[in-house]
Amino acid sequence: MTIDWRPHVRTSLFLLSVVIPAAVCCAAEVQTVQVNGDAGGKRFDGIGVVDGGGATSVLLKDYPEPQRSQILDLMYKPKFGASVSALYVEIPGDGNSTQGSMPSHMHSRDDVNYSRGYTWWLMNEARRRNPVLSLDGAAWSAPGWIGDQGKLYAGSDGDARFFSPDTTEYYVKWLQGLRAVYGLELDAIGMRNEKGVSYDLVKALRSRLNAQGFSGVRLHAFDNWPDAWKFDFVKDLQADAALRDAVDIIGAHINSDKSVVPASVRATAERLGKPIWNTEGHVYKAGYDGLIGVVESFNENYIRSGVTRIINWYGIAGVYTMEPYSGEKEAAVRANWPWSGHFESNPSLWGYAHYGQFTGIGWTYLNGASGDLGGGGTFVTLKSPQDDYSIIVETSKASAPQQVRFQVGGGLSTNAVAVWRSDAREYFIRQPDISAVDGAVTLTLAPNAVYSLTTTRGQQKGEFSDVPALKAFPFPYREDFERYAEPARWGYLPRYFADISGAFELADCPAAKGKCLRQAVPVPTISWAPDWKPYTIIGDDGWSDYEVSADLYLAAGESAAVMGRINHVGTGYGIIPKGYYLQLDSAGQLSLVVARGKADKKALVGDAEQQALIKLRNDAGEGGEKVLATTVAPGITANSWHKLTLRFNGARITGHLDGKQMLAATDTLYGRGMAGLMAGPSGKGLSMPYFDNVQVGAIGAAPSDTREAPAAQSPLYPSYGSAR
Numbered sequence: 001m002t003i004d005w006r007p008h009v010r011t012s013l014f015l016l017s018v019v020i021p022a023a024v025c026c027a028a029e030v031q032t033v034q035v036n037g038d039a040g041g042k043r044f045d046g047i048g049v050v051d052g053g054g055a056t057s058v059l060l061k062d063y064p065e066p067q068r069s070q071i072l073d074l075m076y077k078p079k080f081g082a083s084v085s086a087l088y089v090e091i092p093g094d095g096n097s098t099q100g101s102m103p104s105h106m107h108s109r110d111d112v113n114y115s116r117g118y119t120w121w122l123m124n125e126a127r128r129r130n131p132v133l134s135l136d137g138a139a140w141s142a143p144g145w146i147g148d149q150g151k152l153y154a155g156s157d158g159d160a161r162f163f164s165p166d167t168t169e170y171y172v173k174w175l176q177g178l179r180a181v182y183g184l185e186l187d188a189i190g191m192r193n194e195k196g197v198s199y200d201l202v203k204a205l206r207s208r209l210n211a212q213g214f215s216g217v218r219l220h221a222f223d224n225w226p227d228a229w230k231f232d233f234v235k236d237l238q239a240d241a242a243l244r245d246a247v248d249i250i251g252a253h254i255n256s257d258k259s260v261v262p263a264s265v266r267a268t269a270e271r272l273g274k275p276i277w278n279t280e281g282h283v284y285k286a287g288y289d290g291l292i293g294v295v296e297s298f299n300e301n302y303i304r305s306g307v308t309r310i311i312n313w314y315g316i317a318g319v320y321t322m323e324p325y326s327g328e329k330e331a332a333v334r335a336n337w338p339w340s341g342h343f344e345s346n347p348s349l350w351g352y353a354h355y356g357q358f359t360g361i362g363w364t365y366l367n368g369a370s371g372d373l374g375g376g377g378t379f380v381t382l383k384s385p386q387d388d389y390s391i392i393v394e395t396s397k398a399s400a401p402q403q404v405r406f407q408v409g410g411g412l413s414t415n416a417v418a419v420w421r422s423d424a425r426e427y428f429i430r431q432p433d434i435s436a437v438d439g440a441v442t443l444t445l446a447p448n449a450v451y452s453l454t455t456t457r458g459q460q461k462g463e464f465s466d467v468p469a470l471k472a473f474p475f476p477y478r479e480d481f482e483r484y485a486e487p488a489r490w491g492y493l494p495r496y497f498a499d500i501s502g503a504f505e506l507a508d509c510p511a512a513k514g515k516c517l518r519q520a521v522p523v524p525t526i527s528w529a530p531d532w533k534p535y536t537i538i539g540d541d542g543w544s545d546y547e548v549s550a551d552l553y554l555a556a557g558e559s560a561a562v563m564g565r566i567n568h569v570g571t572g573y574g575i576i577p578k579g580y581y582l583q584l585d586s587a588g589q590l591s592l593v594v595a596r597g598k599a600d601k602k603a604l605v606g607d608a609e610q611q612a613l614i615k616l617r618n619d620a621g622e623g624g625e626k627v628l629a630t631t632v633a634p635g636i637t638a639n640s641w642h643k644l645t646l647r648f649n650g651a652r653i654t655g656h657l658d659g660k661q662m663l664a665a666t667d668t669l670y671g672r673g674m675a676g677l678m679a680g681p682s683g684k685g686l687s688m689p690y691f692d693n694v695q696v697g698a699i700g701a702a703p704s705d706t707r708e709a710p711a712a713q714s715p716l717y718p719s720y721g722s723a724r
Contacts, residue, residue: 030403030442031374035381035389037410039367044382045086045275045308046134046361047298047352049075049315049332051122052090053140053193053280054325054572055100055499060318061118062338062495064712070464071335071343075315076129080462082332082349083356086134087126088279088311090193091174092117095141095525096501096532097193098572099323103492103503105174107521109145109166114177115488116505121716124182134361136311138190138223138279139171144523144685146170155198159526163198168208175214188218190251190279193528197222197233199243206246220251223279231265237272244272253280254305256297261305269306277309284329287347288424294351295394295450299378303370320498322541322674324571339496340471350428350461354420354452357459358382358390375402376447387413390454398447405442406453413455417441420459422450428461473540476697481506481515489715500569500577501527502534502679502686509692510553512641516690517677519560523685529572534686535678537566537577539696547699548675549645549656551692552584556638558687559585561593563676564646568597576624579673582646582655582663583680588636592629592646592655592663594670628665633657641692647699 051057060071074081092102103116114120127133139162147161155163171189178184191202202221209217222233231252237244250269254261261276269276278301283293294312301307317327318335327334332349359382366389369381376398383389389412395402408414419431423446434441434453445451473496484490487506494517497504502521509516519534548564566579578597584590636642645656655663675696679687 030405032405032407033369033379035366035369035391035406035408035412037366037383037387037389037412039369039410041365041367042306042308043275044359044361044363044365045277046084047309047355047359048084048086048088048134048311049082050088050090050280050311050313051315052092052097052102052119053313054098055102055319056314057118057122057316057318058100058102058498059320059338059496060316060335061121061491061493061716062713063335063343064338064341065714067341067343067468071316071333072125072129074333074345074349074462076126076133077462078130079357079458079460081345082315082352084315084352085130085356085359085361086136086309086311087123088136088138089119089123091137091139091171092119093139093141093525094143094503094521095527095529096570096572096575097140097528099319099325099500099569101141101499101501101503103499103505103520104143105177106143106170107503108143112173112177114181115717116492116503118491118493118716120178120182121491123178123184127184132361134187135184136188136190137186138193140193140528142167142170142526143521144525146526153198153200153204155196155201159195162192162195162526163201165204167201168205171205172208172212172214175209175217176212186217188220188249190223191219191221192223193280194224194253195528196224197229199233199236199240202246203242218248219246220249220277220279221247223251223253225253226259231262234265234268237274238268248274250274250276251279252276254278254301254307255282256300256304261307266306275308276306277311278305278307279311281310281312282330283312283348285348286329288427290329290346290348291351291422291427292394292396292448292450294348295354295392296378296396298355299370299380299392299394302365302380303372303378308365320537320541320674322567323569337470339473341468342470343467347427350422351450353428354392354422354450358392358452358454358456360384373398373402373404373445375400377445379404383412384456387411388455389413390452390456393445393451393453395445395447395449398445401444401446403442403444405440407440408436409439415455417453417455418457418459419443420452424448430459472542475540475543476695476701477539479694480692481517484515486715487515489717491716495713497536497538499534499536501531501575502536504534504536504677507690510690511639512692514692516553516692517694518690519679519686519688521686522688529570530574532576533678533680535563535577535676537563537569537674537676538694539674541567541674542672543674543696544672545649545699546696547645547647548694548696549643550677550694551641551643553641553690554584554586554638554687555689556586557683558638558689559583559680559682560687560689560691561678561680562644562646563678564648565670565673566676567670567673570597577676579670579676580646580653580667581676581678582644583678584633584636584642584644584657585680586636586638588633590631590633590655590657590662591627592653592665593625593627594667595625596623596669628653628667629655629663631662633662649699
């Protein structure tokens with residue numbers, strides 16, 4: 001049957017505005033594809049998204065209801081929005097892991113806390129929406145105590161301390177908390193994101209997981225970019241039985257427009273019965289290009305590389321828009337504005353939906369029913385464990401309409417085929433159903449379009465009509481942390497603060513009543529990104545003339561700072577901010593400093609794209625930090641409270657201590673940006689200062705008191721986790 005797309009009222013939106021005879025409509029003759037339900041094929045392991053690799057949901061947790069739940073529904077609810085079948089999380093490790101950090105469950109060797117952070121909450125919420133959602137994870141950064149006793153495994157990587165027996169214990173502790181406190185089981189786990197290869201570590205971890213009751217958790221290795229460490233380890237799987245037994249899944253990061261899995265690797269994987277997973281793909285395209293790009297990437301990962309699970313970085317953009325990967329091109333949903341409740345879906349959400357709403361983990365890629373279209377584009381066919389099937393088609397490289405006949409047999413469903421289509425004008429719209437004629441489903445495909453054909457039902461284009469309007473970050477603003485009477489229920493994280501490195505957590509104030517914010521990481525981390533100092537940001541990058549202040553408490557040998565006009569936080573290849581800070585140490589040294597965001601030279605490795613990003617997003621000039629003014633304040637002692645105020649008035653910048661101006665400078669490099677807090681180094685590693693009464697407002701004005709949380713906002717852990 002040849003489909004005439006005109007029956008709907010919206011015919012003007014379709015490419016074919018007149019009936020075109022099959023003999024002349026298309027760029028080539030009809031292409032016939034055999035779809036045989038008995039053909040067998042590889043198991044489909046799902047499509048999904050990363051949460052992490054840069055604290056990507058730090059602002060999502062701060063949304064009020066019902067918006068917070070609506071955002072999660074768009075990503076994880078079956079047959080509603082993206083409806084992904086897999087969630088891949090970062091195991092939080094205290095260090096920067098692209099554009100932010102998340103608090104670890106083990107800041108130190110003798111510290112275990114399963115209430116820190118929001119990752120537990122997010123996994124629980126995603127699984128609650130989809131009970132069969134596959135959960136996966138890996139570390140990016142890791143706490144600095146790992147490997148600090150010198151017991152290391154062999155491996156090829158600059159962060160050798162991660163290849164340590166400590167890592168196996170660290171992973172097991174995280175899995176134990178996930179199981180015991182949250183009732184969740186991980187399906188798979190990776191060795192470490194993009195940081196090399198260690199045969200000894202993967203063998204030791206497999207043994208440790210088995211011994212601790214986690215034999216069902218599969219290991220994927222080694223999750224690197226092919227041009228960095230390639231797939232050299234795959235050939236050793238054949239000769240090394242212990243390695244072969246340890247590695248369940250061959251994992252790599254593959255951008256299908258740049259690289260493919262070599263035929264020799266595919267052959268070895270097939271022979272050994274090990275699936276190949278893409279554990280981080282990227283489709284950095286805005287608008288409709290992002291939608292069709294997602295589908296093209298998913299199709300080509302299977303067709304070109306034999307990949308049976310594809311995970312993209314990343315799903316929900318709960319980060320500040322000032323950050324380098326803020327979600328305009330990278331994410332499916334933008335949740336950048338929790339103070340207003342506003343959120344937005346990117347078109348790429350419906351690219352995920354073209355897969356997620358029509359397939360499920362455990363389906364089968366039917367042999368012989370996936371490949372290239374003769375007139376440009378690709379298609380894949382997946383069969384359910386019963387007799388349903390779905391065909392996902394994209395025609396991004398087509399220049400004219402083309403006809404395709406899918407000849408269906410081998411016990412597949414004979415029900416009418418539902419057709420869902422996206423093009424540059426309309427996303428995810430249902431078309432008239434097709435009934436097979438003589439066992440064949442025939443249709444004309446428009447160029448630059450996406451189609452999902454299926455015998456399943458229940459799909460929908462989930463939307464919300466009551467999304468609040470976008471509003472600016474509140475100004476003036478004050479946070480005294482008193483609203484968080486039970487910090488564990490909030491994951492120890494206050495609203496709107498986004499940690500870039502380190503972990504700024506709610507705590508009891510020293511030498512005073514009430515709650516404070518404390519930098520809780522004691523030593524430098526094994527950071528995924530070249531590290532700097534622990535700092536956290538808050539506010540609006542459009543702020544220009546204002547003052548930011550905070551009370552701070554320093555132990556002996558410590559230092560801390562308030563920050564302002566922060567307008568960049570690095571790209572994952574260097575995290576020195578662009579902006580200013582006023583720093584005080586426990587001996588009274590007070591310094592006004594401009595930070596220029598220079599990339600770490602150690603990061604100038606990798607492919608041309610990475611180097612181009614470094615040059616684009618970091619100063620090519622001086623870089624580093626420059627002291628604009630400094631002095632020694634009299635009467636400062638350790639273990640006492642002091643108020644720091646950093647004031648911006650045009651090019652004039654002043655630093656105040658306990659209400660008295662102490663420093664002044666003129667600098668025109670940065671005219672606007674966010675506020676922040678910073679902890680400096682100490683003689684023992686990192687400073688762990690306390691902050692209270694953080695205020696941002698007009699110069700000389702008293703900021704309004706915003707201690708009361710909105711009634712619609714709820715804690716992360718009201719009935720599970722720490723509240724159990």
